Amino acid sequence: MDPERTYTAFLGPRRIASGSAREVLQRLGEVGACDGPVLVFDDLSGHQVELDPRLVAEEPPVRAGPGRPKLGVVSREVSLLPRHWEWLEQQPSGISAALRRLVEEALRRDPDEERTRLAREAAHRVMTALAGDLPNYEEAARALFARDSRRFAQQIRRWPADIRDHLARLVERAFPSGDDP
Structure with missing residues (x-):
């Protein structure tokens, strides 16, 4: 896993950890058994991930296989x-x-357009997993893909604070500059 990547863990609508994979795993270990599934998201892609508990150990696991790992080259x-x-x-x-x-x-x-597209898709993945059954979800999704930050913020304003705040952070990259939610 990329050491600079960040992750966020939710238990229902409550954010319980955010940070590097190691930090999130440590926090989850402190929290212990939970009443329900914990969803962990890659903050960059919005994908749900399962973090490897071995990352909490002193040395990260060594990746074996083809490619040139010291150069960051991965064979696929x-x-x-x-x-x-x-x-x-x-x-x-x-x-x-x-x-x-x-x-x-x-x-x-067009690196800026690509970054904003990827950020919108990441925010949509997280929003679907955490808020797909909340009021105004469909309108919020429409606003997200229409790049309408004001309407997006309006649609999610009554959602649980942790979900709303996390989505606001994710969509900072999804909306053009100067049009913040």
Whole structure:
């Protein structure tokens, strides 16, 4: 797990921990047994995650497998059509280098728009998991994807404080500058 990534844990509508994976796990250990499921979210992606309790130990687990871990390179499988493979094989620096160049080019095209899109999607994932059955959920979702921060804030204002505050923090990246909820 990325040591700079942050996570937030909820027990129902109550936020019980936020911080690095290690910090969240330590807090969950202090809280002990809970009356219900604890949901842990990756703050960047909004995905629900299960944190590895071994992260609380002094040394993080060593990742084994292909790739060049010291450089941060991870090996994964990619499925492409034959014509795509043919094109990649013709590239001068090899397939991996060509793919890296394509990804870097796509990231440079409009990095701000990409960041706001990813932030909206992350906020929506968390909002669906925590507030999908709360009043005004659908309107809040519409406001989120319409980039209407005022309407979004209005729709979630009566939600439980921890959910509302966490979503407000997540959507800071989802709305254009100067249009804060």
